[in-house]
Structure formats: C-alpha cells, structure tokens
Amino acid sequence: MRGQNNSFKQRLQSYLPAISLLLIIPIWQLVCSLFEFPPYILPSPTMIFDAFVQVESARWVMHLWATLRVALFGFILSLCISIPLAMMMVSSKYLSKTLYPLLVVIQSTPVVAIAPLLITMFGSGEGPRLAITCLITFFPLVVSATTGMLSTPPELIDLSRSLRAARYKEIFYIRLPYALPHIFSGMKVAITLAIIGAVVAEFVAAEQGLGYFIQFSTSFFKVPQAFAALIFLAVVSLILFKTVYWVQKYFFAWTLNKEKS
Amino acid sequence: MKPYVSFNSVSHFYETDEGQQVEALRNVDFHIEKHQFVAVVGPSGCGKSTLLKLLTGLLRPAGGQVKIFGTPVTEPRDEIGIVFQQPTLLPWLNVLENVMFPIKHKRGRISSKEKEQALSLIKMVGLDDFSQRMPSELSGGMQQRVGIARALLLDPEILIMDEPFSALDALTREEMGFDLLRIWNQSPKTVLFITHSITEAVLLADKVLIMSPRPGRLSEEIFIDLPRPRSAETVKEKAFAEYSDRIRQQIYHPREFTVVSNESKVKQEVSNL
Ligand SMILES: Nc1ncnc2c1ncn2[C@@H]1O[C@H](COP(=O)(O)OP(=O)(O)O)[C@@H](O)[C@H]1O
Ligand SMILES: [Mg+2]
Numbered sequence: 001m002r003g004q005n006n007s008f009k010q011r012l013q014s015y016l017p018a019i020s021l022l023l024i025i026p027i028w029q030l031v032c033s034l035f036e037f038p039p040y041i042l043p044s045p046t047m048i049f050d051a052f053v054q055v056e057s058a059r060w061v062m063h064l065w066a067t068l069r070v071a072l073f074g075f076i077l078s079l080c081i082s083i084p085l086a087m088m089m090v091s092s093k094y095l096s097k098t099l100y101p102l103l104v105v106i107q108s109t110p111v112v113a114i115a116p117l118l119i120t121m122f123g124s125g126e127g128p129r130l131a132i133t134c135l136i137t138f139f140p141l142v143v144s145a146t147t148g149m150l151s152t153p154p155e156l157i158d159l160s161r162s163l164r165a166a167r168y169k170e171i172f173y174i175r176l177p178y179a180l181p182h183i184f185s186g187m188k189v190a191i192t193l194a195i196i197g198a199v200v201a202e203f204v205a206a207e208q209g210l211g212y213f214i215q216f217s218t219s220f221f222k223v224p225q226a227f228a229a230l231i232f233l234a235v236v237s238l239i240l241f242k243t244v245y246w247v248q249k250y251f252f253a254w255t256l257n258k259e260k261s
Numbered sequence: 262m263k264p265y266v267s268f269n270s271v272s273h274f275y276e277t278d279e280g281q282q283v284e285a286l287r288n289v290d291f292h293i294e295k296h297q298f299v300a301v302v303g304p305s306g307c308g309k310s311t312l313l314k315l316l317t318g319l320l321r322p323a324g325g326q327v328k329i330f331g332t333p334v335t336e337p338r339d340e341i342g343i344v345f346q347q348p349t350l351l352p353w354l355n356v357l358e359n360v361m362f363p364i365k366h367k368r369g370r371i372s373s374k375e376k377e378q379a380l381s382l383i384k385m386v387g388l389d390d391f392s393q394r395m396p397s398e399l400s401g402g403m404q405q406r407v408g409i410a411r412a413l414l415l416d417p418e419i420l421i422m423d424e425p426f427s428a429l430d431a432l433t434r435e436e437m438g439f440d441l442l443r444i445w446n447q448s449p450k451t452v453l454f455i456t457h458s459i460t461e462a463v464l465l466a467d468k469v470l471i472m473s474p475r476p477g478r479l480s481e482e483i484f485i486d487l488p489r490p491r492s493a494e495t496v497k498e499k500a501f502a503e504y505s506d507r508i509r510q511q512i513y514h515p516r517e518f519t520v521v522s523n524e525s526k527v528k529q530e531v532s533n534l
Contacts, residue, residue, distance in 0.1 A: 155345040162317050162337040163367045173366060177353050254353045257397040 074133025086145035124205035133197035144186025148179025264292035271325035300466035308477025342412035348404035
C-alpha cells in the first residue's frame with residue numbers, strides 16, 4: 001500500500017511541471033477575454049494557435065532549421081575549442097595564467113553588443129552568426145571543464161604519477177572523465193545560450209530563422225504570429241536541454257550518481 | 262641483513278604560496294625489515310603523509326636519504342602499492358575495472374592472466390559477488406577493500422597505507438583491521454601503515470613509530486612483541502593494554518629525549534626513566 005502511495009506521489013511530482021504549464025493556458029485565455037486586450041498587446045492562446053496553423057509547415061521547418069543549424073554547429077564548435085583549451089590550461093600553470101584573464105575579458109564583454117560589429121566586419125553570412133553563438137556558449141564550457149578537471153582528487157594524480165604514467169594519460173584517462181559531471185552541467189547552460197546566440201545574430205542580420213521571423217512579424221504588427229514563433233523557440237530550447245540530459249543519462253549514467261566518497 | 266627500507270636523517274621542507282618555508286620533517290631515521298609491518302602514529306600535521314610521499318618517490322627529501330633495497334629513491338618505483346585515506350575509485354569504472362586500472366593506465370592493456378589475478382584479489386578482499394558493481398553501489402568499507410585490491414595488483418613488495426580506515430565507522434574499521442591481518446598473512450608484504458588509532462597500531466604492527474609535530478620528528482620506536490597470528494583475542498591480552506598505554510603516554514606526555522649526534526647519523530634516545 002505504502003509503496004503504491006509513494007510511486008503515485010513520485011509520478012505526480014514528475015507531471016507537476018507539465019500540469020502547471022497546461023494550467024497557464026486557460027488562465028491566460030480567461031484574462032484575455034475578461035480584459036479584451038488588443039491582440040498587439042497580449043494575444044490570447046487561441047489567436048496564437050490560429051496564427052501558428054496559418055503559417056505553412058514548410059515555412060516553419062525552414063526557419064527552425066536555419067536557427068537550429070547555427071545553434072547546434074556553434075555549440076559543437078564551442079565544445080571542440082573549449083575542452084582542449086581547458087585541458088591545456090589544466091596541464092600548464094603558465095598557460096592558465098596567460099589565458100584566464102583573456103577569457104574573463106571575453107566573458108565580461110556583452111556578446112549581444114559585439115553582434116552588430118561582427119556582422120559589419122564579416123558580412124551577414126552564417127560565419128559571423130556561428131561566431132556569436134560560439135562566443136556566448138564558450139565561457140560556461142571552459143569554466144565547467146576546468147573546474148571539473150581541477151577537482152580531481154589529488155590521490156588519483158599521485159596514483160598516476162606513482163605508476164610513472166605519461167602526463168597526457170593523467171589528463172585523458174583521469175582528469176577529463178572526472179570532469180564529465182561538471183562538463184554536462186556546463187553543456188546544459190551552454191545549449192540554451194546557443195539558441196540565444198543564434199537568435200541575437202538573426203536580429204542583427206538574417207533572411208531566415210525563428211529570430212528573424214519574430215522580428216519580421218512584429219514589424220508588421222503580426223503579434224500573435226510572433227508569439228507563436230517565440231513559443232516554438234522555447235519548446236525547441238527545452239528539447240535541446242532535455243537532449244543533453246538524455247545523452248548524459250543513457251551514455252554517462254554514472255555522472256548522475258551522488259558520490260559517496 | 263640489509264634493511265628493506267631505510268630513512269637516513271631525512272628532512273623535508275615545503276614552500277607555501279607566500280614563499281615561506283615549512284619544516285615538515287627533521288632528521289627522521291628508521292629501518293623496515295623485509296615483511297615487517299610498521300605503523301606510524303602521531304598528531305595531524307606532524308609529517309606522516311610527507312614520510313609516505315618520500316618513500317613513494319613522489320617527493321624528494323631536502324636532506325638525508327630514503328633507500329629501498331639499499332638504493333636511493335629518485336622516482337616512483339614498481340615495488341610500491343599505495344592505499345589512500347579515501348578509496349578514490351574511478352566512478353566510471355566497475356569494481357573489476359578499478360582493480361585493473363593501474364596496469365591498464367601504465368601499459369594501455371591487460372593480459373588475461375592479470376585479469377585472473379585481479380579477480381582473485383577481489384575474492385581475497387571478500388568482494389567476489391561485486392566485481393561488476395559500480396563504486397557508487399558500494400559502502401565505504403567495500404570501496405576501501407577495492408582500494409586495497411587495486412594496490413596489491415602489481416604484487417608490490419612494499420605496501421603503503423595512509424590512514425586507510427579513518428574514513429570508516431568504528432565497527433567497519435575494526436573488521437577491516439582483522440581482514441588486513443588475514444590478507445597480510447596470506448601474502449606477506451613489507452607495510453608502512455599510518456593511523457590515528459593507537460589500538461589499531463598495536464594490533465597490526467611489529468613496530469610502532471611515534472612522531473611529534475613542529476617540526477615532524479620521530480620521538481620513539483616501540484617494538485610490539487605480541488604473538489602472531491593476532492586476532493580478536495589479542496586485544497584482550499594484558500600486554501596489548503600495556504603497549505597501548507605506553508604509546509598513549511609517549512604521545513600526550515612525551516618524556517624528554519636527547520639527540521646525540523654520532524658522525525652523520527643522528528640517533529634519538531629516550532632519557533632514563
Ligand atoms: N603541499 C604542501 N605545501 C605546504 N605545506 C605542506 C604541504 N603538504 C604538507 N604541508 C605541511 O607539512 C606538514 C606535514 O604535513 P603532512 O605530512 O600532511 O602531515 P600529516 O599527514 O601527519 O597530517 C603540515 O604542517 C602541513 O601543513
Ligand atoms: Mg596525512
């Protein structure tokens with residue numbers, strides 16, 4: 001009996017976020033019909049849904065793919081740069097002392113403000129948009145990887161050295177895997193930032209993408225359509241976040257264990 | 262007979278981040294014979310871990326010499342296995358893979374014979390049913406058993422243990438002590454064992470080194486002449502209590518000792534009762 005009760009409670013808990021999201025919709029609808037806001041102030045959920053359906057699905061797919069492509073490639077590029085960089089910083093004190101201030105400068109510069117500059121400098125192609133996404137996702141990845149690698153228990157490093165193992169083995173087979181739980185936390189932050197980066201780049205210059213579509217819609221006062229694109233974007237961002245979690249859960253399950261030692 | 266391990270007037274300094282020198286060890290002198298079990302007791306910060314690191318070759322002494330089989334230690338050597346205070350297993354490897362890790366890490370692969378050996382070590386530490394489990398599924402005591410099996414894999418002549426049981430609860434700790442005695446009987450090793458527990462030291466060791474802090478020095482060497490094999494019965498003997506008392510006395514109320522310089526060697530002698 002108690003077991004059943006527990007599992008019911010657990011089930012309820014896992015559905016609570018979805019329930020709370022679904023509850024918002026009727027309340028929103030009610031508020032809109034009570035106060036009769038004009039649609040360009042606050043469109044009702046039914047209006048947003050209508051606007052969503054009116055846009056052909058091929059168009060949605062095109063805009064979605066344009067944004068997703070930049071976000072994903074930017075994220076992967078950032079991962080490919082930041083992890084080796086973190087490995088280098090961990091293996092050399094001098095390198096970390098040289099690079100760290102540079103990283104902090106990059107992080108303290110608002111990337112959103114660099115976006116127009118980059119685009120005037122390098123044109124409105126996909127390159128600058130990738131660069132912006134890369135810049136915005138870069139810092140959490142480097143920091144999480146470095147922190148993770150430095151949190152490796154010193155005993156394991158002693159063990160590696162007492163075996164006279166090569167230095168690269170210490171980094172690859174001990175420090176890097178040890179950093180994985182941290183790296184996954186960094187990746188969860190970075191993947192949502194990647195969407196932000198891609199959208200910001202589209203605001204500055206683009207001919208397609210969900211960010212571009214939001215700007216395009218609002219400039220024609222098609223606010224319900226902009227809302228539809230915004231919600232679509234939020235859903236995509238959530239799915240990407242969940243994908244990182246699923247990859248972690250299925251391929252690196254141990255990173256989710258709370259360590260006893 | 263040549264001593265297996267010898268420390269000759271070993272001293273060591275650390276440099277703090279502010280550039281100050283900390284004297285961690287001063288003129289430490291002792292020997293370990295083959296298959297002798299030596300325990301080191303002393304308050305925190307008196308240089309016990311430093312002593313171990315010097316023997317592993319991870320640190321080089323600032324003064325004096327550390328020798329294994331008569332040759333100075335200049336780098337880490339294969340004859341040494343280390344068990345740490347925390348088990349520090351690799352959380353992404355199962356028990357068997359953790360035990361095999363030193364060989365894999367050193368050479369990149371492992372022979373089937375060595376794998377058999379790893380399995381029999383896992384059996385020896387009493388974990389036969391757990392070889393495929395992940396570290397997070399094990400209790401602290403079981404994790405430390407894996408740590409011991411891992412240290413024994415390369416069949417080291419010398420086993421170094423730095424407070425291996427101090428992270429465990431009292432009951433598990435006692436059980437692990439008896440298990441270590443059993444393992445040591447099965448495959449005798451030369452052991453340097455650091456502990457905070459006086460009774461643990463008396464139960465396990467042939468010789469107890471007592472250290473005092475600031476700077477870390479050896480204040481006394483006590484030979485434990487209790488018969489082996491030792492067991493739960495040993496603890497009840499009168500001699501056991503006497504040894505424990507003597508060590509406790511020396512730690513809390515150290516008698517004055519004089520340092521007599523004798524050419525290059527420095528010997529510490531306890532002044533008359
Ligand atoms: N890496 C280090 N840098 C500076 N001081 C250290 C370092 N390691 C140990 N010490 C100092 O050396 C002394 C002995 O340390 P340690 O050998 O770890 O003692 P124990 O293991 O007996 O607790 C302590 O005072 C400690 O603060
Ligand atoms: Mg210590």
